[in-house]
Every structure is written in structure tokens, then in C-alpha cells.
Amino acid sequence: MRASHHTPPPPASDVSTAVGLAGLLGLALWILFCRNYGIIAEALALSGPRGPLSGPYASLAALLFTAGPMVIWSVLVDKVHWRSSTGIDWKNARPVSEIMHVSTVKIAGLWATWAIIAGLYCLGRWYWEGQYLFAMKVLGVALIPMVVLSVPYVIWLDRRMVDPRDHAWHFGAMLLGREAYDRDEVKKHWRAWIIKGFFGAFMISILPGGFQQIVEADLASLAGNPVALALFLITLLFLVDVQIGTVGYLVTFRPLDAHIRSGNPFLSGWVAALICYPPLAWGVLGNILKYEVNTPGWANTLAEQSTLLYLWGGWLVVLTAIYAWATVVFGIRFSNLTYRGVLTNGPYRYTRHPAYLSKNAYWWFATLPFIVNADGSLVDMIRNTFFLGCVSAIYYWRAKTEEAHLLAEDPKYSEYYDWMEEHGVITAPLSRLKRKLRPRGPVLEAPAE
Known part of the structure; x- marks a missing residue:
């Protein structure tokens, strides 16, 4: 039987995929809220304009809705604060x-x-x-x-x-x-x-x-x-x-x-x-x-x-x-x-x-x-x-x-x-092509003792 070729996985990533997805979800919800603010304000009888929230400060607020879910996921799920790479020892706080x-x-x-x-x-x-x-x-x-x-x-x-x-x-x-x-x-x-x-x-x-x-x-x-x-x-x-x-x-x-x-x-x-x-x-x-x-x-x-x-x-x-x-x-x-x-x-x-x-x-x-x-x-x-x-x-x-x-x-x-x-x-084929195209110099023999 022909031996199967299994590609080894790359080194583990320092950031989980879910962190970015959490931020993406938070941003999407904020955009939907801002686009439909007029309808929401009308339904809740809120004072003020009835149009979408599209001003510069709404875009600034989007940072909170993007960062918040990513921070929460990082701490509660990925528990990044416990990593040694933080340089923090949570159990030994000094006076x-x-x-x-x-x-x-x-x-x-x-x-x-x-x-x-x-x-x-x-x-x-x-x-x-x-x-x-x-x-x-x-x-x-x-x-x-x-x-x-x-x-x-x-x-x-x-x-x-x-x-x-x-x-x-x-x-x-x-x-x-x-x-x-x-x-x-x-x-x-x-x-x-x-x-x-x-x-x-x-x-x-x-x-x-x-x-x-x-x-x-x-x-x-x-x-x-x-x-x-x-x-x-x-x-x-x-x-x-x-x-x-x-x-x-x-x-x-x-x-x-x-x-x-x-x-x-x-x-x-x-x-x-x-x-x-x-x-x-x-x-x-x-x-x-x-x-x-x-x-x-x-x-x-x-x-x-x-x-x-x-x-x-x-x-x-x-x-x-x-x-x-x-x-x-x-x-x-x-x-x-x-x-x-x-x-x-x-x-x-x-x-x-x-x-x-x-x-x-x-x-x-x-x-x-x-x-x-x-x-x-x-x-x-x-x-x-x-x-x-x-x-x-x-x-x-x-x-x-x-x-x-x-x-x-x-x-x-x-x-x-x-x-x-x-x-x-993408990288591997390009690397192989580069190695083929790279000119090789003459092989020099070591001098005799």
C-alpha cells in the first residue's frame, strides 16, 4: 500500500481565530443598530433625530463594540492573562x-x-x-x-x-x-x-x-x-x-x-x-x-x-x-x-x-x-x-x-x-521556484590537509 503523506500542522497561533470573529460580530451588530436607529428611535419614542447614526462619534463608538467582545473572549475563554509572555505573576502581588x-x-x-x-x-x-x-x-x-x-x-x-x-x-x-x-x-x-x-x-x-x-x-x-x-x-x-x-x-x-x-x-x-x-x-x-x-x-x-x-x-x-x-x-x-x-x-x-x-x-x-x-x-x-x-x-x-x-x-x-x-x-511553490531559478555557484572542495 502507498504510504499516506500527512502535512504537519503549523506551530500554534498566539491568537485564536475566535477573538477576531467576536470583534467582527460586535462591529456588525453596531453597524446594524446605527443603520436602523431611526426605526428604533421611533419605536421607543426617543427624542432627537430619526436618521441613521453615521457621524464621526458613532464610528468612534464602534471601537468599543469591536474591542469589547475581543477582550472578553481573550480573558474568559483564551485566558491570555495567565500566559507567561505577559510578564505578570498574578499570585504574588507586592506591597x-x-x-x-x-x-x-x-x-x-x-x-x-x-x-x-x-x-x-x-x-x-x-x-x-x-x-x-x-x-x-x-x-x-x-x-x-x-x-x-x-x-x-x-x-x-x-x-x-x-x-x-x-x-x-x-x-x-x-x-x-x-x-x-x-x-x-x-x-x-x-x-x-x-x-x-x-x-x-x-x-x-x-x-x-x-x-x-x-x-x-x-x-x-x-x-x-x-x-x-x-x-x-x-x-x-x-x-x-x-x-x-x-x-x-x-x-x-x-x-x-x-x-x-x-x-x-x-x-x-x-x-x-x-x-x-x-x-x-x-x-x-x-x-x-x-x-x-x-x-x-x-x-x-x-x-x-x-x-x-x-x-x-x-x-x-x-x-x-x-x-x-x-x-x-x-x-x-x-x-x-x-x-x-x-x-x-x-x-x-x-x-x-x-x-x-x-x-x-x-x-x-x-x-x-x-x-x-x-x-x-x-x-x-x-x-x-x-x-x-x-x-x-x-x-x-x-x-x-x-x-x-x-x-x-x-x-x-x-x-x-x-x-x-x-x-x-502559496508560499511553498514560490519558494521551490525561487530555489530552481537561483543560480548555484561552483562547489569548492576543502583544501587537503
Whole structure:
């Protein structure tokens, strides 16, 4: 009999699939409530407007309905707070008097960090116009509660931490100059907070737009319109990605094992990531690598082909769904440039970078850069195709720097990396092809003794 070939499972994921699904359910219920608020208010005879709740603060409230179920599931079912990776020993709380001097230094470090980030926000002109105004207003209101609540939180946590002298403590010690500190720990502290400050503001700024579109959408108008239907579903999926992604940047609490264990230490990784987001993206991707000049796009190109419009739109929805799925499986741990555990489930069973792969495929199929309008030219076709290729190359670069970071941090990621090389549905064939194409140099014999 022929021996059966059984594919071994990948290493266990640090985040269960159910966490993201819980957040997805909470978000869906809130969206349904907001869309039907007028009917609910009428039935309950509530005062005020009868329309849908589609304002920016409704999109902000969605974060609570998304984060809440994920936190509850993580604690009650997955019991993440008991993991050794939290660095917490719940059974041996120290007296407050024993850790108060440590907590004071840490609080000083945190307050100074927030003051510096606030100063950087003030210096960045782009933070005070357009969509960023909403983020600045939210963060400005949140600052006082953060300062006040940080005191009892830090003291409570330091009593239970195995080693309360974490990254924030080392920065505080550097500022106060009373105790020895580790410069490497200070660097780790600032990598984490620059990531939170930069991406947190960006994610909050883009919450309202997509939320309003989904809540106010006229579903009846989508019938028989393949383009409108596809764009609605794509917007909905991007909304899922943004909501759960924003939760990931904000809920970085150690008791949930969701803390940032390290930020990417490679300058190349930061460059590759930051040029994909405002304000750098406005100059790099928006101008230098502009790839949509005189392109009609998929909807106009296929306007006379109804069946093909449905198929093409459906394919774009699938690609966007994979992209959103890659965020959902992170649960409360999503964020760029960070190590917060290893994911091996969901789309990460098929490729190490499902979000980058699906996002770039979406751009190619949606833009069709090699097709231009009648007033376009062969030069436009070449430029568009070349520059979109450059954008894809940037994401490949990002992927390699992220792999280098994780390989240096966690042996589990090394196991996952090797497993994907051999068994990943997408990664394994590409790896085998790369090995075949890679030229081999001459084999050098060892010199005789």
C-alpha cells in the first residue's frame, strides 16, 4: 500500500481565530443598530433625530463594540492573562510601598513620552487639517483621562509584574538621572510609542469616512448595479479592516498579552512602511510613484460587459476580503512594525503575507495600469505599469524586513517560516521556484590537509 503523506500542522497561533470573529460580530451588530436607529428611535419614542447614526462619534463608538467582545473572549475563554509572555505573576502581588519608587519613574517616563508626542503632533502641520482634525480632537480629549488613569494602572500592574523595570521605566530613569538605565531599552520604548503615535492618529482619522458610507448606503440602489455592489462590499470590508486595526493600535495592554514586545529595529523596515502612509505617501505614492494617470479603471474598461463586470467586481471583493481577514485574525494585536506574538492561522496558513499579496493584487486588477484612456499614450502605459511595479516592490521590501524582525525575536516564527517554505499553499511553490531559478555557484572542495 502507498504510504499516506500527512502535512504537519503549523506551530500554534498566539491568537485564536475566535477573538477576531467576536470583534467582527460586535462591529456588525453596531453597524446594524446605527443603520436602523431611526426605526428604533421611533419605536421607543426617543427624542432627537430619526436618521441613521453615521457621524464621526458613532464610528468612534464602534471601537468599543469591536474591542469589547475581543477582550472578553481573550480573558474568559483564551485566558491570555495567565500566559507567561505577559510578564505578570498574578499570585504574588507586592506591597505598594515596595514598588512605588519604580512606578514613579515609569509614570514620569510615560508622561514625558506623551508630552513629546503631543509636541510632534503640534509641529506636524498635516495633523491640523482635513481628516486628521478629528484624530487630534479625539486624542486631545483622551489625554487627561490617560494621565489620570495611568497612575493607578501603573501601580496596580507593577505590583504584579515579574520585572516592573520595563521599557518605559528605563526612559523615565534616563530622564530623572537617579538610576542606571539601558539605552537599548530606551530605544525599544521609543520604537513602540512612535509606532502607536504615528499609526494611531492615522487610523483614528480614517474611521469616520468609511463608516458613514456604510451606514448611509441605500441597499436598494445596489440591485442590478455590479459596480455599485462591488464598491459597497469593498468599502464594508475596508471598514472592518480599519476598525479592528485601530483597536489593535489602542489596546496594547500587558494583562491582555497584547503589549508591543518590540518595534522593528531595522531602518529599512521603517522607511518601507512609512512611505506607504501620510504624510510621506502623499509625496511618494501620490506623486513620484503615481500609477493611475489616464487609466479608466476596471469599471469603465468593462462597462459594456455586464457579466464580466460582476465577475471582475466579485474578484476584487474576494481580494479585499482576504485583506480584511488578514487583519481580523490579529484580534486585538494588529499593528505595523511590531512583534506582538506569532500568527499561523487564517490566511497565514497559506502565505506569510496575505495582506500585502491581496492588497497589491487588488491594485493591479482594479487599476489595470496598462490600459489608458483615448487621450493617454504609450508613455502613460509604461509609466503606470512601472510605477505600480515599484509600489509592489516596496511591499515586498516591507515583507522581508518584517520577516527579519520576527526571525530575530521568536523561535516560533522560525518554525513557522520553515513550515511555510515546505507546506504553504502559496508560499511553498514560490519558494521551490525561487530555489530552481537561483543560480548555484561552483562547489569548492576543502583544501587537503
